[in-house]
Amino acid sequence: MLFCKIHRYIFIINMVKEVELLKYKGVLNFEQIGVILDKVQPELDNYSSDTLVKKRIYSVLVEVLENVHNHGYNNQEYLPQCILTRYDDNFVIKISNVVLNANIEKFKNILDYVNSLSEDEINKSFYGKIKEKTILEESEAGVGIIQIAKKASSKLVYNFKTINDKISYFTLKVTI
Amino acid sequence: MENFLIKRTSTTPKVEFNTKNNLFEISGNSRPEDVRVFYKPILDKLQQFRKAIVDKTDDYVDNPFVFNFKFNYFNSSSAKFILDILIEINKFYTDGINIQVNWFFEEGDYDMKEVGEELTVTLGFKPQYIMIK
Numbered sequence: 001m002l003f004c005k006i007h008r009y010i011f012i013i014n015m016v017k018e019v020e021l022l023k024y025k026g027v028l029n030f031e032q033i034g035v036i037l038d039k040v041q042p043e044l045d046n047y048s049s050d051t052l053v054k055k056r057i058y059s060v061l062v063e064v065l066e067n068v069h070n071h072g073y074n075n076q077e078y079l080p081q082c083i084l085t086r087y088d089d090n091f092v093i094k095i096s097n098v099v100l101n102a103n104i105e106k107f108k109n110i111l112d113y114v115n116s117l118s119e120d121e122i123n124k125s126f127y128g129k130i131k132e133k134t135i136l137e138e139s140e141a142g143v144g145i146i147q148i149a150k151k152a153s154s155k156l157v158y159n160f161k162t163i164n165d166k167i168s169y170f171t172l173k174v175t176i
Numbered sequence: 177m178e179n180f181l182i183k184r185t186s187t188t189p190k191v192e193f194n195t196k197n198n199l200f201e202i203s204g205n206s207r208p209e210d211v212r213v214f215y216k217p218i219l220d221k222l223q224q225f226r227k228a229i230v231d232k233t234d235d236y237v238d239n240p241f242v243f244n245f246k247f248n249y250f251n252s253s254s255a256k257f258i259l260d261i262l263i264e265i266n267k268f269y270t271d272g273i274n275i276q277v278n279w280f281f282e283e284g285d286y287d288m289k290e291v292g293e294e295l296t297v298t299l300g301f302k303p304q305y306i307m308i309k
Contacts, residue, residue, distance in 0.1 A: 030209045034186055051284030055249065059287075062207055062251050127294045130255050147252040151287075 021047060021091075022084035028072070028097075033065045040084065047086050056151040056176050057084070057091050063144045064095045064172065072097040078169055090153070096171040104160055104168060110142050111158050111172075114149045122149050148174055177228055180221050188214055189247065193221060198239055202261075203246035206254040215257035222264045229273060236274040245303070246280040247288065259295050266299040277303040 021043040024036055040061060044054045061084065068080050080097035099107065117125060126146045149156055157173040180193035189204035200222070208214035229235070243265055250258060268275050279292035289305055296303055 030187075038186070051282055052286060055282075055285050055287060058249060059251075062249075066207070066251065066253075123294075126252075130252075130259055130295070131298075143252045143255075 017086070017088055019047065019086045020083065021086055022082065024083075025079050025081040027074075028065060028069050028080045028082075030069065033062070033069060036065065036082070037061065043084075048091075053091070053176065057093070060093055060148050060151050060174050060176060063148045064093060064174065067144050068095060068097045071099075071103075073100050073167060074098070075167060078163065078167075091176045093174045093176070094171065095174075096169060098163070098167050099160070099170045101162070101166060101168055104170075107170065108158075108160075110145050111156055114145055115155045117149070122146060126150055152176055177225055180218075182218075189250075191218055193218075193225075195225060198236070198241045199244070200241070201244040201246065203244070203248075205248050206250035206258070208254070211253045211257055215254070215260070219257070219260055219264060222261065223267075226264070226268050226271065226273070230271050233272045233274070240274040240276040241268065243275060243277045244280065245278065245292065246308075248282070255291070255295070262295055262299060266301060269299075269301045275301060277301055278306055279303040280306045280308055283307050283309050 022036070022040050026032070037058070041058070044057055048054050048057075061082075065082065068082075072080060075098040078098045081095070083092075083094045085092050085094070114122065114125075126143070129143045129146060145156075152174050154175045159171045161169045161171070163169055177195045179195060180191065182188070182191040184190035184204045187205065188208050189202050189206050192199065192201045194200075202218075206214075245258075247258075262277075265275065265277060277296075279289070279296075281288035281292070289307075292303055292305065
């Protein structure tokens with residue numbers, strides 16, 4: 001008895017749908033952050049019907065933009081840049097700005113600490129910081145990063161690219 | 177005591193403090209440029225009002241003072257001050273003033289509900305969670 005097997009090869013091509021919802025390069029001050037957020041809100045409504053996802057993207061955008069505004073270093077040659085991209089069901093926020101080399105160690109410590117935490121630990125850390133009696137400026141930056149990690153669906157990805165002895169270009173990638 | 181109203185802006189919430197109608201309501205978005213400057217007067221008003229009515233708890237037995245939190249969004253810097261407001265409200269509760277605290281959240285925004293639960297977990301009163309459809 002002869003069995004003939006017919007193999008069908010099915011090629012599945014994964015077409016990743018990539019849509020850029022926001023691209024901004026320029027000075028980031030309090031007013032400009034408001035302009036960016038006003039522009040992004042209708043885009044989010046167009047590309048997602050999930051309230052929780054939209055609110056998380058908005059929240060991460062606010063925190064990353066405010067972090068740059070509050071803790072970044074102004075340099076006219078290397079301006080801050082923020083990109084929000086949708087890859088299928090994921091949204092990725094990529095923000096870049098100049099930082100002082102003297103602050104890199106401090107930023108790395110906060111980011112590595114947050115990345116070392118589990119989801120539960122991130123929650124505990126966030127509410128622990130909020131409930132501290134006094135929040136110092138340095139601690140506020142930490143709360144913002146923990147808030148970003150709380151809303152992200154994976155670990156924070158970051159990079160420091162040296163520009164010269166004084167400054168570097170910092171990039172943070174957040175997936176939601 | 178005089179009523180208190182702060183109009184809503186794109187970065188700060190509307191704050192309505194109506195002492196005649198027994199209502200404190202905060203609603204909208206919160207990411208003020210200077211979070212301390214925005215929230216300090218609100219905290220001061222609440223504290224002044226509590227001290228003014230602490231001997232009149234009987235007035236609120238049948239008519240509780242209602243605190244409504246209707247945030248659409250608040251940033252991490254605001255969270256600390258919202259907690260301070262909740263701690264001040266808890267003093268109303270521990271002083272024996274009849275209060276009702278309502279924490280509103282948009283349907284699907286379970287993060288907003290969670291933050292209400294977490295910020296009040298160590299306080300004496302428990303808010304009522306109301307979903308807005």
